[in-house]
Amino acid sequence: MPKSHREHAEWTPQRLIRWAEQTGPNTAGVISHILERRIHPTQGYRACLGILRLGKTHGEVRLELACRRALSLGACSYKSLESILRQGLESLPLAQANLPLLPDDHANLRGPGYYH
Secondary structure, rough: OOOOHHHHHOOOHHHHHHHHHHHOHHHHHHHHHHHOOOHHHHHHHHHHHHHHHHHHHHHHHHHHHHHHHHHHOOOOOOHHHHHHHHHHHOOOOOOOHHEEEEEOOOOOOOOOOHHO
């Protein structure tokens, strides 16, 4: 095997996760998510390396915030993270999941008593 192939064979999912942990827990979470979703984790290495490279381009703080947003949206991919960073969405507040869709005292709501 050529030297570059031997070095690639030494990579493990744990090694990529450790690299991501240096940026932060959200980045490590995205990398773990990508590797766990593949039948063969090696198929996710390229995406993981691309995500880690985004930290060099945009800064590790921004990458960590973007990963937090991606995890909350369930959009853990290189393309999603690149889009979040390119558009500067990482600093926007996350939507609160437990907000009611409609107010409880709206005039057009019948309530549970209507159906008895």
